[in-house]
Amino acid sequence: MPSSERNCDFVLAGNINLDFIPAFIASPGAEDSWSATLVPGKLIEVGPAVLSTGGSVANTGLALRRLGHTASLFARIADDDHGRAIRDLLDRQAPGASDHLILSASGSTSYTIVMSPPGMDRLFLHGPGVNDQFTDADVPLAPLSGCKIFHFGYPPVMRRMYAEQGRELEALFRKAKGAGAVTSLDMSKPDPQSTSGKVDWRTILERVLPFTDLFLPSFEEILFMLRRECYEDLERTHGCGNAAKGQTLGIVRELAGEMIAYGCAVAGIKLGDQGFYLRTASDTSRLAPLKSKLGLDDAEWTGRELLSPCFETAVAGTTGAGDCTIAGFLAGLARGQSPRQALTSAVAVGACSTEHPDATSGIPPWESVQRRIDAGWPRIVTASPGFDWRRDEEFGLWVGSLDGGFGAA
Numbered sequence: 001m002p003s004s005e006r007n008c009d010f011v012l013a014g015n016i017n018l019d020f021i022p023a024f025i026a027s028p029g030a031e032d033s034w035s036a037t038l039v040p041g042k043l044i045e046v047g048p049a050v051l052s053t054g055g056s057v058a059n060t061g062l063a064l065r066r067l068g069h070t071a072s073l074f075a076r077i078a079d080d081d082h083g084r085a086i087r088d089l090l091d092r093q094a095p096g097a098s099d100h101l102i103l104s105a106s107g108s109t110s111y112t113i114v115m116s117p118p119g120m121d122r123l124f125l126h127g128p129g130v131n132d133q134f135t136d137a138d139v140p141l142a143p144l145s146g147c148k149i150f151h152f153g154y155p156p157v158m159r160r161m162y163a164e165q166g167r168e169l170e171a172l173f174r175k176a177k178g179a180g181a182v183t184s185l186d187m188s189k190p191d192p193q194s195t196s197g198k199v200d201w202r203t204i205l206e207r208v209l210p211f212t213d214l215f216l217p218s219f220e221e222i223l224f225m226l227r228r229e230c231y232e233d234l235e236r237t238h239g240c241g242n243a244a245k246g247q248t249l250g251i252v253r254e255l256a257g258e259m260i261a262y263g264c265a266v267a268g269i270k271l272g273d274q275g276f277y278l279r280t281a282s283d284t285s286r287l288a289p290l291k292s293k294l295g296l297d298d299a300e301w302t303g304r305e306l307l308s309p310c311f312e313t314a315v316a317g318t319t320g321a322g323d324c325t326i327a328g329f330l331a332g333l334a335r336g337q338s339p340r341q342a343l344t345s346a347v348a349v350g351a352c353s354t355e356h357p358d359a360t361s362g363i364p365p366w367e368s369v370q371r372r373i374d375a376g377w378p379r380i381v382t383a384s385p386g387f388d389w390r391r392d393e394e395f396g397l398w399v400g401s402l403d404g405g406f407g408a409a
Contacts, residue, residue: 007146008070009334011181012061013139013172014161015131015154015188016075016101017110018082018089019054021319021357023047024117052358053089054112055131056153056186059323059359060330063349065094066363067331072147074139076102076130082109093360102138104130110157114319122318123241132159136172144179148293148334149214153186153323155204156196156221166204173211182293182333184214185264186326187221201225210263213289214333216326218270219247222255244272249307249385252277253402265290266301268329268346270322273310273380276329276347278339279402280304290333300338305400307389308343309382311351320359325350331366340395348373 025047053062057075064071073090077083086109090097110129116122131154144150152172155161161169176183185208190196202225209215220243223231234246252269256279259267265286269277281287282303290296328349332342348369356362379396388401 008072008143009148010061010064010069010071010330011074011139011143011147011150011176012057012064012071012153013074013150014057014134014152014186015055015110015157016053016057016073016077016086017055017112017126017129017131018086019050019052019112019114019319019358021050021052021114021116021317023049023357024115050357051085051089052360053086053093054114054320054359055110056151056188056323058086058090059320060151060153060186060327062090062093062097062360063324063327063353063363064331065097066360067327067349067366067369069331069334072100072143073097074100074102074143076104076134076138078104078107078109078130080109082111082129100143102134104133107133116317116319126157128157128159131157134158135160136168136175139172139175141175141179144176144181147181149184149330150176150179150181151184151186151326151330154188155185156188156190156201159195162196162199162201162204165200166207169204170207170211173208177211180293182213182289183211184216184326184330185209185212186323187217187225189218189221189224192224205259205262209259212264214266214268214330215259215264216268216270216329218244218272218322219252219255220244222259222269223247223251226255226258227251247271247274249277253279253305253400268326270325275307275309275380275382276325276343276350278304278306278308278343280339294333295336296333297338303402304339305402306339306343307385307398307400308347309379309396309398310347312378312380313351313354315354316362317357318354319357321350321353324353324359324363327363328369335366340392340397343397344373344395345369348377 061071061073087098107130110131113125234243238245256267267279287298291298325346329346332345389398
């Protein structure tokens with residue numbers, strides 16, 4: 001392996017798939033819902049389909065490359081048309097991006113049909129394919145030893161990573177931590193009717209989070225895993241797939257507190273169009289890897305609580321926006337940004353992603369993102385989250401009372 005690849009900024013591993021994204025010609029009526037739209041025998045006329053790479057490895061990895069970072073991508077594909085399409089699409093966007101993909105001897109490449117009509121939440125039809133075969137052994141030690149940050153995404157759609165109470169996932173994160181990398185973990189929401197939806201995710205997180213520096217799920221994902229009854233109550237109230245409509249900062253804070261208690265140093269919760277919430281451990285020693293590996297100021301990063309509203313955009317699609325938000329956050333850390341700066345960069349990159357139908361083609365170079373922020377890019381106006389939050393006017397963020405010094409750094 002060339003030294004340039006051993007010493008890359010990021011190693012990305014986990015889920016990859018081929019996305020089919022049909023363009024919907026007309027917005028559904030106000031009375032429409034998925035239950036009324038997906039009716040046997042009904043014909044829905046659509047426009048041309050966008051064919052793109054998808055999944056955590058492709059979305060976050062390509063976004064990081066577009067931001068100007070080096071990133072090695074480790075994921076499984078099969079020797080089939082979909083696998084060859086993934087290789088071609090990756091290398092067209094970033095030459096050499098497919099170099100570390102692992103070719104499975106059997107099985108089929110993962111794919112997702114993404115249905116995203118204007119005015120309705122997205123719906124995904126996902127075939128996990130050979131992602132189910134991914135194991136700890138698929139990520140070699142050498143690149144982990146040379147990178148700054150190791151990021152893994154979507155264990156709920158990778159059977160070997162959640163089987164046996166997450167034994168393979170724990171082994172992989174132990175290995176990455178032992179190699180000296182800052183470790184980062186993203187999730188996807190399990191299908192409640194699948195095997196993944198029936199495993200004990202709390203136990204898996206208890207095993208893995210002590211070796212996880214950055215844990216970055218969405219509200220729905222972590223609510224499903226830690227508060228299943230609450231998740232189901234919100235779905236009954238707001239409709240299937242709409243639990244996020246019932247999210248409150250009280251619940252978000254409680255979830256983040258549990259995540260920190262299980263061992264992660266930084267808990268980030270993606271809140272969709274409501275922004276991105278960040279909480280960091282109050283124990284300075286837990287933040288030590290961020291200081292030693294990334295050169296971050298541990299005083300700035302210890303005991304923080306921030307909420308960042310989204311930036312205004314003309315939304316063309318939201319597929320992969322969460323993955324690109326994570327890319328912006330990780331890039332901010334790798335570049336030594338403060339919590340406020342990194343959180344701002346996160347939602348800015350996520351916003352850029354939504355300006356194109358696919359996940360990553362709208363991501364410009366890092367310097368362009370920062371210039372747009374500095375030029376006064378408007379944020380979506382949000383009311384005060386509560387009496388114990390205050391506005392940081394310089395960054396347009398909200399600072400919570402759990403923050404060390406209530407707004408210091």
